[in-house]
Amino acid sequence: MDFNDSPEEAAFREEVRGWLAANGRRRTRPDEAFGEGLDEAAKLALAKAWQAKKASAGYAAIAWPREAGGMGGTAMQQVIYQQEEAAYLVPQMIFEVSIGMGLPTVMRWAAPELKARFLRPGLAGEEIWCQLFSEPDAGSDTGAVRTRAVRDGDEWVINGQKVWTSSAHFGDFGILLARTDWDKPKQDGLTMFIVDLKAPGVEIRPIHQMSGDSEFNEVFFTDVRIPDQYRLGPEGGGWKVMLSTLMQERLSVGGNLPTDLHRHLVDLARTCVWDERPAIEDARVRARIADAYLDQQGVSLIISRGLTALSKGKTPGPEMSITKLVAAKAMQEISSFAMELAGPEGLLASEALGGNWRYLQRQWLGSPGARIAGGTDEVLRNVIAERVLGLPGEVRTDRNVPFRELDRT
């Protein structure tokens, strides 16, 4: 038992470090963000330039096979690259869906000429991909998709609405789950397509989140035409294609929620005053710091177990669902307690407080979304109960019922 790289992993890490040092720019402070001070267009151009550089060195898709333009490496090498890259000023979340979901689905299901058309420009960041599964009436229940695809000769005509689409406002293509048969039970009437987001009839509206950010969009389709060759997998096989897309996520061990928030509590408790003494001398405060560490370090250690599985060439199992369930809730509890430590002044916005409050308040405002995106707490508990503990699935009233009838109720 150890936390060390294997000799091969260490060699790869050295190689990555060398490349990053020669090509990247290190963060100068912990909360420094990529493209600070640039407008959206300039930031996107800078991000695309970085992705192109990364792709030409082979680091854009480390675990992809060579014939698809990847490095033919391991999932563990991918993680090592991400760990090293984290110290650098690099774009966050712009190409994740392209590399992690869109393009792997193309690689798995598209005809050879389409792969030739899409994989290279996608990898190089010239084209950005989105994932279009969720709808206003199909959130956790993704099988309830109502966006309609109707065949018209060699084309499909799309009408409907998607929601929670990251990157759509600067995206180029998407993988789109649409309903092609309303007489089959819900999951059997779906088909997956590639959709051109610049095509006529596509309208994209950003969603204004409670944090003030706009990371997601609504995407509306009005008589959008898709050639049949853009269909991924068989007609009616969309559910299976989607599951293959989501399987890719299993390899992205740990996600991107923070695991060191307890340190902020220690720092704050030294300066905040409770009962005329530094709060850090208060036993209740100390107990909260200990509990914050237990959650944060616990998640980090479970991620280390997932990485161990990756390092041995195994796929981490559904038990990794724990990490998001615990980390997102801890993010909410710890940031809330940080604000509580400051008493009435904790009510002020970060602009009035300075220090690292911007970061802490972002955690507080971001945590409700973190508990929902990528599977709500409740869905994750069901995943653990059913897939890990083997408990029965939910009682369903929608099985073996034509979707047309469900849609009416």
Added chain:
Amino acid sequence: MNFDFSDDQRLLQDAVRTMLAENSTSQVVREVLEGRATHSAKVWQNLIDMGAAAAAIPEAYGGAGLGYLELCLVAEEAGRHLAAVPLSSCIYLAGEALQRAGSEAQKRRWLPGIAQGEVIATAAFTSTERYRTPSPLSFDGQRLTGTSPVLPDGAIAQLAVLQVGKDLVVVELNGPGVRRTALPTIDPTRPLAQIEFAGTPAETLEATDGAAVAARVLDAAAVLLAFEQVGGAARILELARNYSLERKAFGRQIGSFQALKHKMADIYTRIELARAHAYYGAWALSSDAPELPRAAAAARVAATRAFLIAAEEGIELHGGIGFTWEMDCHLYYRRARHLAQLIGSEHAWRARLADELIKEAA
């Protein structure tokens, strides 16, 4: 990254699990629960014969010379099967104290007997948490006087390591001047006794800073007990899960109700977090890492909480049958409480964890 046990270590765990599944059955544990035996002697002998109990005692002192990682997995199985044996008193506490504080001669004198199962030893260190104040132990360099109020396995042990001020004192319990009183306990499968010493011959262990050794031994014990707690917690969750698949109400398996599914998912989550902390503690213990005090305290708090919750909710998940004497649920409920307080409360260890975190951040 290799944050897991090796295949060889897992083989030992499997062997111990198989042995305990056959020998530490509910029926055998209940022999002790209901007062027909002081401990599961056959289970203890098997653990000795397999080299499992003495996994971390060096070969030079009669042990198996494997290491702490192996002992951690033995502990997990002992907890899982509620083994009614003096593993914690004899191995985690007394054996550790002798290894850490004894002179070469003292180690050669006492450890082989422990490793080979000829001697059951126990230990107690000064506790800052107490209900009554006993007549304190005093030691004049040769003779021990006073009371050790709650000594684990005190009624069956032949040897004890006791903290007296800054000294660790080793005393034989079979000689004159020792009065033992077995005490009724909330978990009779893990007995406690009061021992009164009246000028009993004893000797100090070599280490000069007994308190530091005691703290170090308690860190090791915290990690090992965390494995027992994780093992016990995982088992009671399994029992509750199995029952929820058998039992039907309102025309369905009760395990299909989301209220129960989510409760079990939460218990599982608590257990896996505790397991991760226990593994980290195992790593720190086996590699003698400076992180040990933090890792041990975290393992202790997380595993204590996990086992308590699993045991409490394990009964709840069973419904009415869960609080009958015949069901094993209460054995886990009792053991969870016993382990939660054996080497200091969850609260004391949480305070210790905070101390370490704040110290590290300074």
